[in-house]
Amino acid sequence: MNDLVIRAATADDVDTVLAFWKSAAEGTSISDDRDGVERLVARDAGALIVAERDGALAGTVIAGFDGWRCHLYRLAVHPGLRRRGVGAALLAAAEERFTALGGRRGDAMVLDRNTLAQHAWRAAGYAPQARWSRWVKHLTT
Template sequence: MPGASAEAAARQARMTDRIVLRTATADDIPALLDLWARAAKGASITDDEAGVAALLARDPDCLIVATTADDPATPVGTVIAGWDGWRCHLYRLAVAPDHRRRGIGAALLAAAEERFTALGGRRADAMVLDDNAPGHRTWQAAGYRPEPQWSRWVKPLPA
């Protein structure tokens, strides 16, 4: 069907046009934690109110939230675009299951990359679980690739 891809692109654009991107606020924290519990694969030791509040206190613009124009109070997607002055780190790219395949993840990544560019960042990296196949497709579609020569080394810090 020759017009099928154009039709799909037009439908995608209409759905994406209804998405609003903004930075998170402290009032969003409970809804963000709920979204991450439903939509993000794997939990982080900082997935709690104190952890997200500390993130927002340190860098109020780093947590980008997608909502719909119809319901601007309910997050349907997120990405943390952390900048430490040296590196650009992406975490918690998550889209609500009932809002996937609408361009929300791509819009969030584009906003994060714009933030990084404005701050002087040169390369963005993302934390992606090895067994998160749907996540791999999203990251690959946005131009990200794994670097097999790197491994993540971690050490939990005392409370």
């Protein structure tokens, strides 16, 4: 998608992101509220990455880095835009962020029942780990 804009979310995006997750994300989380997302954006301005197409939200991913490990959450793509490269572009941006911060491995929590997401993560090079419900990809060798 050549018309896709990838950028870090701002505090002005919080309500739009929360509404988007209700329609595009699989399930909800205890932290899917205004306070939680505002805290995320204030604490780590680059962690919540959004994709926009024609000024509308097309996808999101949270690329959290705690100084040691890289964690991916809330990869969500608008249902009408799936399988068009939005998720891949978001993951590429997240991986670039991790690499710039010195991260060496990205991991993602993926619901066992979410087979659509499992396909997307596998296509992006992530693999399930037998001991955890976590999918992992080494970013550097």
